[in-house]
Amino acid sequence: MNPHVRRPQPLPADHPGTPAPRLLTLTIDGQVAQVREGTSLLKVLQSLGIDTPTLCWAENLTPVNVCRICVVELEGARTLVPSCSRAAEDGMVVHSDSPRVQAARRTVLELLASSVDTSTAPQMLAFMARYAADGQRFGPAQAPLAAGERDRALAGHHHLGDGQSAATVAQPVKIDNSLYVRDYAKCILCYKCVESCGIDAQASFAIAVAGRGFDARISTEHAVPLPESACVYCGTCVDACPTGALMFKSEHDLRQAGQWRPADQATTRTICPFCGVGCTLELTSQDNKIVRVTSPKDSPVSAGALCVKGRFGTVFVHGVAGEEGDEPSSTVP
Ligand code: SF4
Ligand code: SF4
Ligand code: FES
Numbered sequence: 001m002n003p004h005v006r007r008p009q010p011l012p013a014d015h016p017g018t019p020a021p022r023l024l025t026l027t028i029d030g031q032v033a034q035v036r037e038g039t040s041l042l043k044v045l046q047s048l049g050i051d052t053p054t055l056c057w058a059e060n061l062t063p064v065n066v067c068r069i070c071v072v073e074l075e076g077a078r079t080l081v082p083s084c085s086r087a088a089e090d091g092m093v094v095h096s097d098s099p100r101v102q103a104a105r106r107t108v109l110e111l112l113a114s115s116v117d118t119s120t121a122p123q124m125l126a127f128m129a130r131y132a133a134d135g136q137r138f139g140p141a142q143a144p145l146a147a148g149e150r151d152r153a154l155a156g157h158h159h160l161g162d163g164q165s166a167a168t169v170a171q172p173v174k175i176d177n178s179l180y181v182r183d184y185a186k187c188i189l190c191y192k193c194v195e196s197c198g199i200d201a202q203a204s205f206a207i208a209v210a211g212r213g214f215d216a217r218i219s220t221e222h223a224v225p226l227p228e229s230a231c232v233y234c235g236t237c238v239d240a241c242p243t244g245a246l247m248f249k250s251e252h253d254l255r256q257a258g259q260w261r262p263a264d265q266a267t268t269r270t271i272c273p274f275c276g277v278g279c280t281l282e283l284t285s286q287d288n289k290i291v292r293v294t295s296p297k298d299s300p301v302s303a304g305a306l307c308v309k310g311r312f313g314t315v316f317v318h319g320v321a322g323e324e325g326d327e328p329s330s331t332v333p
Contacts, residue, residue, distance in 0.1 A: 026092040041083035041094060042070060050096050053105060053127045055242060056190040057084035060297050060304055061200045064191045069108050069127065073098045080104055102131060109133035114141070114166040115214075117185045120244030120255075124188070144170035144185070151223040153215035167214060173252070176225035179312045180238050181252045182218075186245035189216055193237035193246060201305045206230040207237065235311035239294050239304060250291045250315075261286060269296070272310040277301065279310050290315055 022037040028048055035044050040063075045052045055067035063085040071080035075093040080101060095101065109128050113135030118124050128135065142165045150171050173183040191209065198205050206229050210219035220229035238246040247255075254260040265286045272279040279302035284292040293311050297304040 024088050024090040026088055026090065026094065028094045029096050035088050037088075039088050041072060041081070041086045041088055041092075044088050045072070045083060045096055052083060052096060053130070054084055055124070055127075055188060056192065058192060058240065058297070061192060061195045061240070064195060066189065066191055067108065069105050071101060071104050072096045073101050106131040106133045110135060110137045112188050114138040115168045116188050116243070117170065117183075118243065120186060120247070121188075121242060123242055138166040140165050141168045141170065142166060144168070144172075147172045148223075150184070150215065150217055151210075151219060153211055153217075169217070174225075175249070175252075177227055177233070177249075179233050179249055179308075180235060181247055181249050182226075183245050183247065183252075184217060186243045187218060188243055188245075189218070190242060192240040192242065193218060196236040196240040196305075197231075201303075202232075202234050202236045204230055204232055204234070206232070233308040233312060234306060235293070235308070236305050238311075239306075248292045250289075254286070254291060265291070272302075272306070272314075274307075274309040274313060279306055281306070281310055281314065283314065289318060 023034050024037055024039075025032060025034050026044065027033070028044060029050065031048055033044050033048060035047070042052060042054070042057065052070055052072075054070045056065070057063055057067075057070060063082075065082045065085045068080075068082060070083045072083045073095040074081050074086075075095070083096075105127070109124070109131060110133045112118070112124070113128060113133060114137065118128070118135070127133070150169065168185070169187060170185045173181055173185070175181045189209070194207055194209060196202060197207050206226075207218055207220055209216055210223070211217050220226060220231070226233075235248075238248065241247075251260060265284050268283045268285065270281050270283060272281050280296055280299035282294045282296060283290050284294070293306070293314060295302045295304050295306045295310070302310075
């Protein structure tokens with residue numbers, strides 16, 4: 001078991017001889033639910049089969065409450081509350097899909113879609129269809145910024161635009177190594193990569209949020225290229241990214257060439273061949289080449305996290321560059 005991954009602490013009842021946890025009773029969309037103290041509203045919704053959208057929440061990450069798409073209406077509360085991080089309380093009456101909730105979710109999606117390229121974010125696109133969100137609501141997109149311009153943005157100097165078009169985070173994709181690319185034109189600032197790289201999994205702290213307001217962005221220290229940063233290429237952030245902003249270079253290159261064909265891909269679950277830990281790998285292959293490696297979050301060994309070898313090293317099966325046969329699709333930088 002990965003010791004760095006935060007897991008829910010066992011409840012007292014899991015230990016023999018300790019008192020049973022307090023049970024809470026609350027009402028969700030007219031259904032009465034009984035849950036253990038400490039359960040989040042999102043968990044209660046999920047246990048009732050209520051499909052609640054999330055963007056910044058993940059089972060294996062600490063909630064950071066930044067996307068606000070999971071909000072629900074709580075009777076007696078002035079504002080909508082984020083279900084992913086709000087703990088259930090005795091007597092709560094919750095409305096998970098009221099017109100107010102739907103309007104809030106639609107607005108969040110429209111604000112994101114007006115400024116971010118959602119073309120490789122199927123989950124977001126599904127949410128937009130579900131809430132009839134209009135990505136053009138705030139007008140046509142402004143011209144992309146030049147390379148590095150967002151990295152140099154200073155607080156208080158944000159260009160607000162002309163009032164007719166929508167400011168965006170469009171910018172050239174960052175390709176500075178042979179393993180994965182960073183296309184921050186697709187970044188919704190969900191923090192999942194930061195959490196994964198930091199205390200929740202990898203503990204490398206190679207990336208963080210820089211800037212403020214609309215200029216907030218994910219950055220290495222002093223915006224240096226990845227090979228000059230603290231990144232160890234574990235790819236945990238790539239796995240966590242819900243929008244394709246972080247992407248295997250092999251996938252990026254195939255997409256650029258119009259050759260990314262999910263219908264022709266196979267997924268194979270296997271064990272990493274590199275050491276005795278035995279992390280679980282899921283290899284995505286196309287045309288007999290490994291094009292992406294992920295790790296299932298429910299694996300008791302790796303819990304979604306891998307090292308550089310498991311994440312990017314299995315392409316050794318393609319053969320060595322210069323030998324007869326295939327060239328590796330990626331190499332360690
Ligand atoms: S690849 Fe690993 S070390 Fe590098 S930024 Fe992503 S999570 Fe951090
Ligand atoms: S790069 Fe991906 S994971 Fe990181 S904040 Fe942006 S959308 Fe989220
Ligand atoms: S999923 Fe709850 S705030 Fe993002």
